[in-house]
Amino acid sequence: MTLVLLLIILIYVVTIAQLIAGFNRVRKFEASAKTPSTFFSIVVPFRNESASLPQLLNSIRSLNYPIDLFEIILVDDFSEDDSVRQIYNWRMENGSFQTTLLENIRLSNSPKKDAISRAVPIVQQQWLVTTDADCLVPKDWLLTLDQYIQEQEVTMIVGGVVYDCKKSFLHHFQQLDLMSLQGATIGSFGMGLGFMCNGANLCYTKSLFQELHGFAGNNKIASGDDVFLLQKAMRKFPEKVHFLKSKESIVHTKPESSWSQLVEQRVRWASKTSSYHSIFGKDLAVIVFAGNFALVVGCGLWVVGSLPWMNLAFLFVLKFVTDYILLYKTNRFLRRKRMHYLLLSSVMYPFFCVIVAVLSWFGKYEWKGRQFSI
DSSP states (O other): OOOHHHHHHHHHHHHHHHHHHHHHHOOOOOOOOOOOOOOEEEEEESSOOOTTHHHHHHHHHHHHSSSGEEEEEEEEEOOOHHHHHHHHHHHHHHTTTTTEEEEEOOOOOOOOHHHHHGGGGGGGGGEEEOOTTTTOOTTTTTHHHHHEEEEEEOOOEEEEEOOOOOOHHHHHHHHHHHHHHHHHHHHHHHTOOOOOOOGEEEEEEEEHHHHHTTTOTTTTTTSTTTTTHHHHHHHHHHEEEEEEEOGGGGGEEOSSSSSHHHHHHHHHHHHHHHGGGGGHHHHHHHHHHHHHHHHHHHHHHHHHTOOHHHHHHHHHHHHHHHHHHHHHHHHHHHHOOOOOOOOHHHHHHHHHHHHHHHHHHHOEEETTEEEEEE
């Protein structure tokens, strides 16, 4: 049994090493001094985000970008709080911004996909960029996207996302988990096999969306407005889909406030894996699950006396060192701050991963006050 567990961990290590090499191949982008010329439509789907929307809109107001070169399209998914009133108040105080408020039209099992599809027809020009209502965008967000568009022949740009953490273990656990996902995202693009992105920072052309027929083919899946569109784009135009490795374009979002909310969110994220178009994405998901499951099994065997503790420790250290390298590189790009609770999180994560995977196969999850079946 020890040899089987070791083989699984070695496969995991080799796979993560490939992602590390891919991460290194994605070059950092430094914006030049070109005159801004791209018109952006910022699309924000929202539901019950009264507390967050003013902060997002204020960060948009602070953008270092010509006001006549972007519009804001907000799509309300039947909010039950005073989110709409907050938008009206902000719009009255900031009338010089082009701001449109739409009501969502539900056509599928995915409220967010419906919201984006609702916005696309009124997008004024070519480029739209999506973010979430609980995010904060950096002041050079659009400027950096514009400079990249002027220098590269692209139709879709994937950007980085990071959490604004407090000093709790829960928040830093999520930060490390998100960094592992971001590291895998960047690494996969470096391998030419990009399969994952985050809708909190995703930019693409209206014509690409229309040519891919939007979200057709995965409307029955509640989440995945970002990754399914990305994977469709990678299948058709892989050379025109890039990751923008620039600190100036990193969007900040909020971590979940409880363990139950975190599990619900991660189950929602994991539930769409089986529907991936990307073979590499599916394979990576299986390998990551297998690597973590191997450590959980190893712990069980150690408890019953079937596996020496030194063998279990060796397996753990092998995985930990490999994960640390990817996390270290990703942390240097996203945050440049110390990683907290790294060892404790690494011990807990295999169990967390297995629990989320099992729930994503058999359970349900709640999202914005609604229940969704998997």
